[in-house]
Structures are given as C-alpha cells and as structure tokens.
Amino acid sequence: MSTLTEEFTPRGRTHEPDFQAVVQEKGNVSDGVVTLLLAHAAGDDLPQWQPGSHVDMVLEDGLVRQYSLCGDPADRSVYRVGVLRERAGRGGSDFVHDRLQVGDRVHLRGPRNHFVLQPSASYLFVAGGIGITPILPMVAEAQRNGADWKLLYGGRSRDSMAFLDRLAEYGDRVDVRPEDEHGLLDLDAFLAGHSAGDLVYCCGPEPLLRAMEWACSDLPRETLQVERFAPKDAIHADDDTGFEVYLQASDLTVAVGPDQSILERVEDAGIPVLSSCQEGTCGTCETDVVEGDLAHRDSVLTEADRASGETMMICVSRCKGKRLVLDL
C-alpha cells in the first residue's frame, strides 16, 4: 500500500509517493556500474516522471540514497537506475552491488525532479561517469522532440562508462571521450559550438561541474543546468541549502533537503538521538560537530559556543556549505 509523504519544494508542499518496489533485474553494464530494474511491489503503475528525476531509495541500513531514473518515462512498469560502486564509499553502493538481489524489496520515495529538461530547439549535454544516468533520458527526449543536440560523455575508461551501447544509436551526436584515451574533457572546444538559446545540461563529479560552471560563466545565466552528485552517494542539492551529513560514529551519510532538519534525517536513519522542544530552545539535541560550516538557528548557544563550532542544535541549525560531519 502506498502512502504519501510530503516534500517541500520551493514552490510549496507537494505530496510525493512513498512505496515499496521490488528488484526485477540487476545487471552489470560497465566496470563498476550495475543497473537495477525496479517494479512496484504491489503491481501498480509506477509514478510518472520526467527526464532529470530521481528517487530516494531507502536501503536496509535505513540510509537514504538518491538515484536518477535513466530509463524510459513512457514505461510505467519499471524504473531503471544505475549505481556506481564508490571505492571510498560508505556502504550504500557496496550494498547495492553485493547484497541487493533480484526479488528484494526496496523502499522508494518520489520521484522528484530538480533537473528539469526545459523545452529548447537545441541542447548541449555533458556527462561525466555515472552522471550519464539523468542525461540518458534527456537525450532520448531531445531526440524524440526533434531538437538539435550533442552529448560530450567522459569517464575513466571505455570499460567503466555505462550505456555506450544505448548511445551508439545516436551516431555522431554523441562524443565518447574516455580519460585514458583523450585526457580531460575539452569543455571550451565543446562549448564553442554553443549558439544563443541553446540550453546546456551537465551531470557528473564535482570537478567536472565546477569546470563547466567556469567554462559557461560568460553565457547567459539560465543557460547551464547542473545536477550535483556527491562524491560518495548520489545526493542532489535541492537548492543551495540542501547538504549532506556524515555521521562519523555510525559511518553513515544522510542527505538533508532544504526543508528537512538534521534531526529528522538522523532519526530516519535510525540513529538514537534525543530531542524535546524541536525549536532550538531546550538544548536537548545538542550534538558534537566534527567538521562543517554551521548556520546556528537555536537560542541556547552563546556567541562563544557558536564561534567555536564545536556543537550545534540539530533540530533547527543547518550547514552553510555542502557537508557536515557530526559525532553521531
């Protein structure tokens, strides 16, 4: 049975689906990448989605990971996701690679989309590594709509790059440039082909995104759209107040969306924490901070306490940057 959970978006609350899915298929598509085909456990049609969407997958350990949907939106019977094994990962990708089996259930929430493919006559797509996953349905959509488009796809080596076979059908619209053959992607050369009105979509590791932001800095503001995957898990920055929290004592990472509190996300992950007032006045939830740029929103800590950055009230306070490490 599905229940709805609420997701805060900048446009206001929308209800999003929350349901059990079952792993229908699992396969290696490249060195280090498995894809999963997920069907609705109750046999219902899966919720509709658009290119750029992702789902929360709540794995056995309670940790929530986010994965882009990389299949065909028209097919309501399965979702396809691609999961890269993170060598220095915190267990999520290892779990999917090594332990998750066909027939296993996973808890899904969403899909939601913060990487919407806007209508355009012409696109430039840049994908790095597992960042190909949201881009794949985008190029399919662009193709269906008769748009003009090109994809620059980079990765460690040809063997590591997923979905090359699916991209082959697009011929020379797709430029595959593994690093071991071509070195780093030449973004300037690729963007030199940009014409006014072209939209640019990019997904991949942080260094690629930063390089793209730099390369596009003299283009009109809304031209470049990026989706950030965190180095270890697929965490999407909902807007610039979403962040990830690494719980050091538990060796888990949780994502905190812009309208979620660290407290609730930590509780979701099954970490025992105390709280009381839920409004930053009682001090019960005070937590030791290992690392991170804090945005204090409580009424308990003194200026000196705040400046020390040693603790925070996790029911209300947040991270100014992208990553926080807590002693939980």
Add this chain to the structure above:
Amino acid sequence: MTATTDHVPSVAEFDFDPFSHEFLSDPYPFHEQIREGGPVVRLRQYDIWATARHEQVFAALTDPETYCSGAGVGLTDFRKEKPWRPPSLLLEADPPNHTQVRDVMSTVLSSRAIRALRETFTAKADELVDQLVARGRFDAVRDLADVFPLRVFPDAIGLPEEGRENLMPYGNMAFNGFGPRNDLFDAAMADAARVTEWIMFCCRRENLAPGGLGRDVWAAVDRGEITDQQAPLLVRSLLSAGVDTTVYGLGNALVALASHPDEWSKVREKPALAKLAFEEAIRFESPVQTFFRTTARDVDLGGVRLGEGEKILLFLGAANRDPHKWEDPARFDVTRKAAGHVGFGFGIHGCVGQQMARLEGDVVLTALAKRARTLELTAEPSLKLNNTLRGFSSAPVEVG
C-alpha cells in the same frame, strides 16, 4: 463524579486525595479517571483545579504569564499562606525576576559545563557498576540509584565532604513540601532544622570548592548579574533539586529495564540506546509527578473557565501517559520518540538541570549495558512515597 459545580456546569469533580497513600502508591488508575473526566477537573479535597491531559498540561507550562509560579508551585498559595521556607528565586518566581536568575543558572548548568563532567561521571559509573556486576545480585535502588548521584553530584557542586547525608533529606523535604501538610510532609520535616542548617552552610561562597558549580553561581555575583543575597538561594536550588530527582529517576529507569527484559536486550545490543531508555523512563515513570501553577487572570483551559488566582494541579506523570498524545502509553519502549514528554517540565521553567540528569542516566545505563547481559528483578520493588516524587526504595536485581 457529579455533573455540576459552583464554577462551571458539567466539570467533573472528584473527592479522592491526590496526596493520599492510596493515590501515591498507584496513581495510574486515578490519572485515568481524571483524564477521562475532562480536560480540566475539580479536586474537592483541596478545592483546586487539576488536569491530567497532555494538551492542557503543556498549554499551562508554556504560558507562564497566565499560569504563574510566583504564588508557589505547590499547594500553598504564597499570597495567602507562608511557605515552609523562603521561596525559590528560580522555581517560584515569574519574569522579569525569574529571567535573570534563570539565565545565570542556565549558564552554570550549560551543555558545555555538563559535558566537562562526562569523563569523571563515566569513570565513577564504570567503577560502581563493575563492583555491582561482579556481585551478581544487588539492589538497583539501594546500591546504585541511591549511590551514584551522591558520588558525582556533590563533588560537581563542590560541597564539603562532611554532612552530605543531609542532601537526600533536604530534597525529600522540598518535594514533600509541594504537597499538603500531611504525614509524609511531617515525617520529612522531622530533622528540618539540622538539615537546613547544613544546606545553608553549603550555600556560602567560602564553603564551596573552587572549580565547582556552586562557585560558578557566585561568579555571577562577581560579574554583577546577581546579588550576594540571591546567590545562596540559587545554590540552594541546585541542592534541592539536584539529588532526589536523579536518584528517583535512575531507580525508575533501572526498575523499568529490569521489568522489561526485551527492552533491556535492545539496550544491551546497542548501548547508544541508553540515553533513550533513560528518557523513556522519565516519561513512563516520571520521577516528578506533579507541579502546581496559579492563574494570574481569568482563563479558558480546555473549555473550562478558571478564575483569577486559582491553583491548578498539573499531573506531569499523567500527561506522560495520555493516550491522546502517546501510542500505547503504558508500554515501556526504549526506541520510542519520547520528545514532548513533560517529565522535565517545559518552557521557561523546564528543568534547568536536565542535561545533568541525562548525563547521569546515560553513564550508568551505558555502563550496565556494556557489562550485564541480563538484568532481572528478583523481588517486587518497594515504593517510596513522597507528595511529589514517584520512585522506589528497593529493587533487588540479578545480573548475568
């Protein structure tokens, strides 16, 4: 239960005495009657209002302007009757007087200050629990709950070594003092003069050890935040409220865990649950069962009209088991999210020492969780009766 009163039609009224031995020995059935009676009821024995529902208790605690503390938080109305001791500047005060002293005490008992105690408290807990577990059989109250707080708290305050046996009796007096002048109160007050003398001796700056929390109160005098007339009474607050509460709280947590082997297993498997177990015990068997407030104006509470200057008895322990608020409230569940319980009160008068209490609970239960695979009662626990506090005088256990 009658249907009409002089005050408002159809407010339930009860004749039982909420401070009788019968009530105090087993309050829960009475709580249920009161809760079922309505959001607010009348207790004729003392001619007071009362509420046992979470919603109304919480509403009163979070509206200190309407439900004030300056007229006393016990049965005695300080505007009409002399209190048994000079009123607490902290507990029995209202803003703006309350605000300044509360700020000082919050600083003295800040998270930072409490965290600095963790290492010592942990070492003491480990030491004591080691000894008890080695024995295999001991009394969870007499050998642990009664003992541990007295091994850590007086030193943390910086109290003199001699005379510490007066601490529990003083707390006993204070908490019985919130009730009527009944047999429990009289028994508590038997040695009042001697006990009080020691307590007031301890409140003086020169008798408090440097580096302790008592001296931190006096440091606020040096900073000009409070006067040297106020400081002794604030140290007194620490001594009144800092011992009995934690002794009862620890005892209640140990009894709850020993009575629920499945819950003990969870804590043993995952000692990080110790602090949740303690919190749940505060909800499940609240050491501080009641406090009063006095209305500062006419007010509607739960649809019942209270007049100005009237006492209302807030059943914290009952609110903590209110089925409107809690799922299966009589179930002791260490993984329950107990946030919202009123065992430490709430709001501006919420227990200023709660982080200290939690620290004590955490280190003791963690120490036990790491050493005792099983924890079981070997006999029925015996109750201790107090007008305000709920807890045990004895709880023989066996650990394996």
